[in-house]
Structures are given as structure tokens and as C-alpha cells.
Amino acid sequence: MNQNKRLIIGEGKISGYISIFLAIVCFGSVICAYFPEYLTTADFRKLYTPKHIKWVLLGLLVLSFGFALTSFVLSKKTKLGFLAILIIGGTILIGNGLPEHQDIDYKSFTIGLDWLLLDILISAFIFIPIELFLPKRTNQTKFHPEWRTDLVYFIIGHLLxxxxxxxxxxxxxxxxxxxxxxxxxxxxxxxxxxxxxxxxxxxxxxxxxxxxxxxxxxxxxxxxxxxxxxxxxxxxxxxxxxxxxxxxxxxxxxxxxxxxxxxxxxxxxxxxxxxxxxxxxxxxxxxxxxxxxxxxxxxxxxxxxxxxxxxxxxxxxxxxxxxxxxxxxxxxxxxxxxxxxxxxxxxxxxxxxxxxxxxxxxxxxxxxxxxxxxxxxx
Structure with a gap:
């Protein structure tokens, strides 16, 4: 992708990236549900319950699938929608084995994957549309040359x-x-x-x-x-x-x-x-x-x-x-x-x-x- 070119509405790339992002969040959430004692922080578990998370995940999966279909319709050449559907399928497949309820053992140290997923979902939901539709620097693409480095900082800061x-x-x-x-x-x-x-x-x-x-x-x-x-x-x-x-x-x-x-x-x-x-x-x-x-x-x-x-x-x-x-x-x-x-x-x-x-x-x-x-x- 040209680093100096902004994403353009109607190409199918925006919907494709959104579908992949939502699918990855859902997949990560299911992994957290399998290993909550290691991948979730005790202080943040009170913010959500398994019942609520289940319906939120279902809604996100539906949204991800909808954006994937939109990506297909707008751009038949893009592979983004197809990749999102693969992640959605994998999430549904491994998520079917989750128990309805499980006791979580306390661990003195955990990885904050749940906090990472919650914060990036909320932040992206608020700020990506703002920057997409109301940017100050209109020539600054969402995927600027060092966006991967910034994402690594975001991920590590939340996991730790x-x-x-x-x-x-x-x-x-x-x-x-x-x-x-x-x-x-x-x-x-x-x-x-x-x-x-x-x-x-x-x-x-x-x-x-x-x-x-x-x-x-x-x-x-x-x-x-x-x-x-x-x-x-x-x-x-x-x-x-x-x-x-x-x-x-x-x-x-x-x-x-x-x-x-x-x-x-x-x-x-x-x-x-x-x-x-x-x-x-x-x-x-x-x-x-x-x-x-x-x-x-x-x-x-x-x-x-x-x-x-x-x-x-x-x-x-x-x-x-x-x-x-x-x-x-x-x-x-x-x-x-x-x-x-x-x-x-x-x-x-x-x-x-x-x-x-x-x-x-x-x-x-x-x-x-x-x-x-x-x-x-x-």
C-alpha cells in the first residue's frame, strides 16, 4: 500500500480492515475465556461477566461478518474480507467448547490480554471514525510508516x-x-x-x-x-x-x-x-x-x-x-x-x-x- 495515500471510502479496504480487527478481538476474547487465570487481570474481571461478554462477542462477530461482506461487494479483488471470515470461523469453532461457567484460580501475575482487547476496541470505536471523517492532516494515512511500531507499544503497555x-x-x-x-x-x-x-x-x-x-x-x-x-x-x-x-x-x-x-x-x-x-x-x-x-x-x-x-x-x-x-x-x-x-x-x-x-x-x-x-x- 502507498504510505502517502489515505484510505478512501468505497474501496472496500476500510470495511475489510474493520472486519479483520473485530474478528481478531473476538478470537482473542475466546482465548482469554480458555485461560482466564493467566490472560485476564483480577482487577478488571469485575467490569464484565461471562454472560454479557457472550452477547457482546456474538454482536461483534455479526458486525465483523457484515463488514467482510461489504468488503467483498465493494472490492472483489481484496482478500481482506476472506481473511476475516477465516478468523470468524476459527473463533466460532474453538468457542463452541467453552464451558458456561468456570472458577478462576488466582495467580500473582497475569498477562492483561483482556484489558488490551477492551481498550483497543473502545479506543478504536471512538477515535478511528473521528480521524477518518474529521482529520486535521488529510494527507496522513491511518497506516503511516511507523504504525506497526506504535501498535507494538500499545500492545506491550497493556499486556504488562x-x-x-x-x-x-x-x-x-x-x-x-x-x-x-x-x-x-x-x-x-x-x-x-x-x-x-x-x-x-x-x-x-x-x-x-x-x-x-x-x-x-x-x-x-x-x-x-x-x-x-x-x-x-x-x-x-x-x-x-x-x-x-x-x-x-x-x-x-x-x-x-x-x-x-x-x-x-x-x-x-x-x-x-x-x-x-x-x-x-x-x-x-x-x-x-x-x-x-x-x-x-x-x-x-x-x-x-x-x-x-x-x-x-x-x-x-x-x-x-x-x-x-x-x-x-x-x-x-x-x-x-x-x-x-x-x-x-x-x-x-x-x-x-x-x-x-x-x-x-x-x-x-x-x-x-x-x-x-x-x-x-x-
Whole structure:
């Protein structure tokens, strides 16, 4: 496929890819049902029940089959629909042997395949149509040159959700457990839901801003954060491209106030949902006009300027939720109605692929190897 050509509605390729995607999600879900003690996370099992999953899978299989037929009708030459039907057939075949109910043994470590399937299904359902019908960069194909690398980051980050969760919470638990925060937690949880939610978003964003700032300003840390900025094609999937060390450290810093304040369960759950959606939305390739809200909440335009290859926008717009935090610290970029012409690390060369990008910051200094501007000199 030509990397510079966008998918065109009516060719049969879009419906073909959708049918394959839905079929793979269903196949993965059936595999999870066979080995739930190893492939599902205990914390997420409460979000779904076998009965509900059964009907959801049936609906997805029907949709996948419908899109496969559409692909056949629109483009008789494409093999995408045929491949989807093969996956659907395999899913139905192995799914017939599933028991109606099974007890799940607890395992201290599991692979979060269920979380991966749930998140990619929901994210794709929301953001692929937005980028397909309302793209900002109309010449940017959904399958840009490095989409496979970004997908690997997305997959690994979700499969290792239990590992990252433990590592993120560890500093807060070690530093603040057992110091008698019960009374403070009770006071915080007595606050009305909306202001308590705003407080959770604010304090976490404030700490996240701090971690994010130092990853830009300290040359050694910038080695790792440069991985996230290396992508030249920003979209909802590209936001997952983050080095493991960068991911753990910044999230751990952001989690500190969440742990100390001890927000109520409804607030914490809502906070997780907002963080998950906004992190993906901020990177999405969409021209949706948020109007006045772009001065209140971080939008794609706001965060794309953070990724800008234009030196005048370097080290700006660090916030994840609230632009006023950048305004307070003098790191706000006055973007107006403009968008950056390009994103990434300019002409600097950066290794391609997940493994080379993981190793690179440990072995080489990208500031010297690729002549990327030293962040301390900005």
C-alpha cells in the first residue's frame, strides 16, 4: 500500500480492515475465556461477566461478518474480507467448547490480554471514525510508516498492565504507607464529587507537569523521552509510543498525590477514565473545534504544539489536563487558531522499531548521535 495515500471510502479496504480487527478481538476474547487465570487481570474481571461478554462477542462477530461482506461487494479483488471470515470461523469453532461457567484460580501475575482487547476496541470505536471523517492532516494515512511500531507499544503497555501498575504505585506505597493518613483520606472523601474530581485531576496534573518538565530539561532523561517525540505522524495510536522508563517514572510521580489524598472510589474510577480518554484524544489527528474549551482543557491542538518540530514551541504545553498550569509556570504556547506545520524531532535520525528504541537511550546519547538540540540549552 502507498504510505502517502489515505484510505478512501468505497474501496472496500476500510470495511475489510474493520472486519479483520473485530474478528481478531473476538478470537482473542475466546482465548482469554480458555485461560482466564493467566490472560485476564483480577482487577478488571469485575467490569464484565461471562454472560454479557457472550452477547457482546456474538454482536461483534455479526458486525465483523457484515463488514467482510461489504468488503467483498465493494472490492472483489481484496482478500481482506476472506481473511476475516477465516478468523470468524476459527473463533466460532474453538468457542463452541467453552464451558458456561468456570472458577478462576488466582495467580500473582497475569498477562492483561483482556484489558488490551477492551481498550483497543473502545479506543478504536471512538477515535478511528473521528480521524477518518474529521482529520486535521488529510494527507496522513491511518497506516503511516511507523504504525506497526506504535501498535507494538500499545500492545506491550497493556499486556504488562499488572507490572506497570505495581511499579507505578511502589514509590507512593513505600514513602507514605503506615503514616496515619486515614483521617485526611476521610476528609477528602467527604468533599462533593465534582470538586473532589477536579482536585484529583489538578494535583495529578501538577505532579505530572513536574515530571514531564524534567524529562525535557535534563539531558539524561531526555534520552528516554525523545522516544515519545520521535514520531512524525501524530495520531491516537502514536500516543502509546513511550519508553518504559519514561512511562513508569512520570506515572509514578503523578500517582503520588492520588495515593496521599486517598480519593473516593467513584472519583478515582472517573479519574482513570478521564486520564485514559484525554491522553489518547490529545494525540489524535482531528480537526474538531473545541472552541473556548481549548483554554480550559488540553485538546489535540494544544498537545500537538508540544510535539512541534518548530524550535519556538520547544518545551511548551507540558500539561495533560489543564492549560492554566502551563500559564502559571510560563510554559504556555500562545497557539491561537494555528497548528504546527510538522511534528517530531525535525531532521534528526532516530532508530526504527520497538526494540531498537528501547535500547537506544541506554547505549547512546541522541543529543550527540542525532544532533538533537540539547534541552538544557533551549
Amino acid at each position: 498492565i499488572q507490572v506497570t501498575g505495581v511499579l507505578v504505585q511502589l514509590p507512593a506505597v513505600v514513602a507514605f504507607s503506615g503514616i496515619g493518613l486515614g483521617g485526611f483520606h476521610s476528609w477528602v472523601q467527604s468533599i462533593w464529587f465534582i470538586p473532589q474530581l477536579f482536585l484529583a485531576l489538578f494535583v495529578s496534573d501538577l505532579f505530572q507537569w513536574t515530571g514531564h518538565y524534567f524529562f525535557h530539561k535534563l539531558p539524561f532523561l531526555w534520552r528516554f523521552h525523545a522516544v515519545h517525540h520521535s514520531t512524525k505522524d501524530i495520531d491516537w495510536l502514536a500516543g502509546s509510543r513511550t519508553h518504559f522508563l519514561d512511562l513508569i517514572v512520570v506515572r509514578a510521580i503523578s500517582f503520588l498525590p492520588i495515593y496521599v489524598f486517598g480519593f473516593s472510589t467513584p472519583v478515582f474510577t472517573t479519574y482513570i477514565v478521564i486520564v485514559s480518554i484525554q491522553a489518547v484524544l490529545a494525540h489524535s489527528n482531528t480537526r474538531i473545534n473545541f472552541g473556548f474549551f481549548k483554554y480550559i482543557f488540553v485538546t489535540p491542538q494544544y498537545h500537538h504544539w508540544h510535539h512541534s518540530a518548530d524550535p519556538k514551541a520547544y518545551d511548551k504545553n507540558f500539561a495533560i489536563h489543564f492549560p492554566f498550569i502551563d500559564m502559571l509556570f510560563g510554559t504556555y504556547y500562545p497557539m491561537g487558531d494555528t497548528w504546527p506545520e510538522s511534528t517530531g524531532l525535525g531532521e534528526a535520525k532516530f532508530p526504527k522499531g520497538f526494540i531498537p528504541q528501547f535500547i537506544f537511550p541506554f547505549t547512546k546519547n541522541p543529543l550527540q548521535e542525532n544532533e538533537i538540540e540539547d534541552p538544557s540549552e533551549r
